[in-house]
Amino acid sequence: MKKILLISSLTFLAAAANAQDFTTQGDGTTYTLESLSQIAESGVTKDGSAYTMPSNVTIAQGDRFELDEGATLKLGDGVLLRIEGTADLSVEERALITRNAEADKPKGIGFYVDDPGSTTVKNVDFEYCGLRDGIAEISIDNCTFRYSTNALSSSGALSLSEDGGNCTVTNCTFEGNEVPAIGGGANIACGLTVDNCLFIDNNTANSNRPQVNVTVGGDNDIVIKNSTFTGNKRNMVGAIAVANMLSLDGSNNVLIENCEIRDHRYGITTNGALNAVIKDNQIISNKYETNAMNGGSGISIYDSARKQSVMITGNHIEDSLWGITIIGGKNINCGKTGDPSAEDYNPGGNVFVDNGNNGKLFDLYNNGTSTVYAQGNKWNVAEQTAEEIEKVVFHKTDDASLGEVIYMPPMGDGGIESVEKQSGKAYFDQNSKQIMADAADGTKVQVYTMGGMLAGEYTISGGSAGLDGLQDGVYIARINANGKIMIVKCVL
Numbered sequence: 001m002k003k004i005l006l007i008s009s010l011t012f013l014a015a016a017a018n019a020q021d022f023t024t025q026g027d028g029t030t031y032t033l034e035s036l037s038q039i040a041e042s043g044v045t046k047d048g049s050a051y052t053m054p055s056n057v058t059i060a061q062g063d064r065f066e067l068d069e070g071a072t073l074k075l076g077d078g079v080l081l082r083i084e085g086t087a088d089l090s091v092e093e094r095a096l097i098t099r100n101a102e103a104d105k106p107k108g109i110g111f112y113v114d115d116p117g118s119t120t121v122k123n124v125d126f127e128y129c130g131l132r133d134g135i136a137e138i139s140i141d142n143c144t145f146r147y148s149t150n151a152l153s154s155s156g157a158l159s160l161s162e163d164g165g166n167c168t169v170t171n172c173t174f175e176g177n178e179v180p181a182i183g184g185g186a187n188i189a190c191g192l193t194v195d196n197c198l199f200i201d202n203n204t205a206n207s208n209r210p211q212v213n214v215t216v217g218g219d220n221d222i223v224i225k226n227s228t229f230t231g232n233k234r235n236m237v238g239a240i241a242v243a244n245m246l247s248l249d250g251s252n253n254v255l256i257e258n259c260e261i262r263d264h265r266y267g268i269t270t271n272g273a274l275n276a277v278i279k280d281n282q283i284i285s286n287k288y289e290t291n292a293m294n295g296g297s298g299i300s301i302y303d304s305a306r307k308q309s310v311m312i313t314g315n316h317i318e319d320s321l322w323g324i325t326i327i328g329g330k331n332i333n334c335g336k337t338g339d340p341s342a343e344d345y346n347p348g349g350n351v352f353v354d355n356g357n358n359g360k361l362f363d364l365y366n367n368g369t370s371t372v373y374a375q376g377n378k379w380n381v382a383e384q385t386a387e388e389i390e391k392v393v394f395h396k397t398d399d400a401s402l403g404e405v406i407y408m409p410p411m412g413d414g415g416i417e418s419v420e421k422q423s424g425k426a427y428f429d430q431n432s433k434q435i436m437a438d439a440a441d442g443t444k445v446q447v448y449t450m451g452g453m454l455a456g457e458y459t460i461s462g463g464s465a466g467l468d469g470l471q472d473g474v475y476i477a478r479i480n481a482n483g484k485i486m487i488v489k490c491v492l
Contacts, residue, residue, distance in 0.1 A: 026060035026085070033068045050074060052100055058082040061114065067124070069093040075106030075129060078151060083111050090122040098127040107152040111135040111162075126157065130179075133190070134161045139168045148177040150205075156183030156213065157202070166191040166220050174211070175200040183213040186245045191220020194227055199239075201232040210238035210264070216274050218250030225257040231264035233288045238295070239264045244272035247305075256281065265289045267320065269300040273307035280314040287321045292357040296321025303328040306370065314349040323355035323363040323380075323392075326372055334364065334374035338410045348376025352392070355380065363392040370403045377407070386446065386454035397454075408448060426479055426486040434464045435488055439481035446478045447490065467492065 022042045024031060036057065037046040043055045051068075054076040059065040063085040070093035075081070077100075089095075089109070099106050108129030111119070118137035125144045130152040140158070148157035157177040160167055167190060174181035174197070181202040184190055192214055202211040211229055216222060222242050229239040239261045242254050254276035261267045267286040270276050278299060289295035298317035301310055301324070309331040317323045326332050335348025352363035363379050366372050372395070381388035386408050390397065395405040426437035435445055435458075443460040447467060455475060458465040467475070472492045479486040 020055040021058070022055065023058040024060045024063045024085075026062040028062055028064075030064040030066060031059060032066050033071050033073060052076075053079055053081065054100065056080050056082065059085050059087065061085050064088075067091055067095055070095060072096045072098065074098055074100040075104070075108065076100050077104040078107060079104075080107040080152070081109045083109065084113060086113075086117055087111070087119050089124055090120040092123065094123045094125060096125045096127065097129055098125075099129065104128070105149045105151040108132070108148070110152065111138070130157045130159060132159045132161055133165065133167050136162060136165050138165070140170070140172060142171045144173045144175070145177060145181065146173075146175050148179055150179050153183070154179055155185065156180040158182045160184030160188055160190040160192065160214060162190055163188050164190070164218065164220075166193075166217075168193045168195075169197060170195045171197065173198045173200070174202050176204060177202045178205050179203060180209045180213045181211045183209065184215055186215055186243070187248075188215055189218035189220075189248045189250060190215070191217035191222065193221070193223040195223070195225055197227045199227065199229045201230065201234075203234070203237045204232075206234045206236045208236050210241045210266075210269075212240045214242055216242060216244045216248060216250065216252040216254065216272075218248060218252065221251075222254045223257075224259060225255065227259050229259060229261045229264070231262065231286070231288070233263050235265055235288050235290050237264055238266040238269060239286065240268045242270050242274065242276070244274050247273050247307075251275070255279070260284075261286060263288065266295045266300055267298045267317075269297070269302065270308065270310060271302045273303070273305065274309075276308070276310045278310065278312045278315060281316070283315060283317045283320070285319040287319060287357075289321060292321045296357065297325040298322070298355060299324045301326045301329055301332055303330070306330045308332075311344075311346055312350060313346050316351045316353070317355060317363075318351075318353040320355045321357040321362075322365050323352045324350075325365045326368055326370075328368040329370050329372075332370060332372045334372060335376040335407075336373040337375045346373070346376070348374065350374075350377040352378065352380045361392045362394060364394070364405060364407075366393075366395040366403050366405050368403055369401070372403060372405045374405050374407045375409045379407070386448070387457075390454060406449075408454070426477075426488050428477070428488050428490045429464075430491070432464075432466075433492060434466050435460075435477055435479070435490065436464050437479050437481065437486065437488075438463070439479060439486075443479060443481050448476045448478065449473070 033051040036042045036044040050072040065087040106129040110132035111134040113135045116136045130148040145157040153159035252274040257279045260282045264286045267283040283298040298320040445458040475490045477488040
């Protein structure tokens with residue numbers, strides 16, 4: 001008798017295991033939650049406009065799934081609605097995808113499409129579950145993602161999983177997810193456009209990931225614009241990170257524009273070989289890193305291989321541990337005002353307010369060997385002079401092994417190379433290597449490189465000033481004699 005009971009029990013367990021999964025026939029049928037609820041083998045049941053899916057369902061290649069208007073889909077623990085065919089998750093009356101029981105951690109909905117395809121997800125609320133983008137083109141509009149766990153993916157509530165794909169996210173809200181809002185693997189080059197979205201306290205697990213954590217898109221762009229990122233002052237959660245850790249091929253263009261970013265570990269970081277424009281963002285109070293040596297920047301650029309080009313313009317950066325930090329990079333342009341017709345012209349326009357740590361202000365910290373242009377910006381000093389700006393910029397003058405930051409605009413030489421000494425005039429004497437000036441003793445002479453960096457400061461004595469300590473080269477001297485500015489070109 002015991003043997004019969006044991007066989008019966010094993011038979012029941014086998015039947016239960018088989019009931020865990022249901023796969024459609026792949027014969028071109030279109031399925032809905034309503035039609036699935038009428039197929040006993042699917043396990044889907046209906047109660048009013050609510051449907052319960054206690055076990056996995058796969059929509060096979062060749063079949064189609066369409067989401068029911070106004071439906072609520074309750075998923076069991078670990079349950080995935082897997083779509084290998086085509087689908088339309090666009091509804092006019094909002095639909096809800098959520099967990100069945102409080103203890104359940106469902107996976108959610110995942111696209112696993114081998115053939116090129118596209119789909120739309122619109123007016124859908126995802127709670128306690130996520131969405132996997134594994135399709136060539138997907139458009140997600142007016143959706144919400146809340147309280148997603150890592151059951152589907154640790155990358156994000158919206159997981160980018162289609163290499164070479166393109167994902168567009170508009171008018172969406174991501175809030176309170178245990179994992180990042182949007183993320184993808186380091187080997188997944190998936191294009192992404194985010195426009196007019198809200199990101200509120202995602203990655204509540206406080207792991208070392210920002211709210212949006214993506215890889216470059218290859219020949220598809222990464223665009224994040226017109227969106228608001230609000231952190232919860234978590235010490236491990238930044239706002240936006242775009243990286244190319246594996247040096248993936250492609251144009252790898254990135255645009256981060258017109259976003260408001262507050263209360264994170266850091267604001268924006270880029271890493272590796274890519275081409276980025278970071279423009280017109282409000283980046284405020286992104287300072288909640290407990291160790292300033294590990295982060296806390298409004299904008300952080302990292303590229304030890306020196307393959308990254310970034311243009312940073314028109315941003316307001318306030319109350320960070322560091323305003324902008326730069327490690328490496330091929331061409332980091334924070335303002336280059338010399339030639340308005342030049343391809344790399346950048347008016348600057350970045351505003352720095354109260355960025356610093358340990359009692360010292362740091363608007364821009366060049367921690368690499370590359371020369372960085374940072375002209376045309378408003379620095380956190382009372383007077384926008386070289387002497388004052390130098391106090392909030394860390395670069396070659398602070399550590400000879402680092403690259404130079406050129407923060408003063410090109411001064412020009414006023415056409416003065418050698419003029420006869422007259423009242424109120426000055427010139428450079430090539431023989432004595434001195435500046436000769438009709439100015440009182442004690443008048444200050446500021447000498448700049450042609451790039452606008454302060455190279456030295458000297459004092460007029462007896463009508464002249466020697467330029468001791470300068471290397472051979474071309475310099476511009478600025479003499480302020482009783483309010484009259486005299487400019488002299490000096491060739492050493």
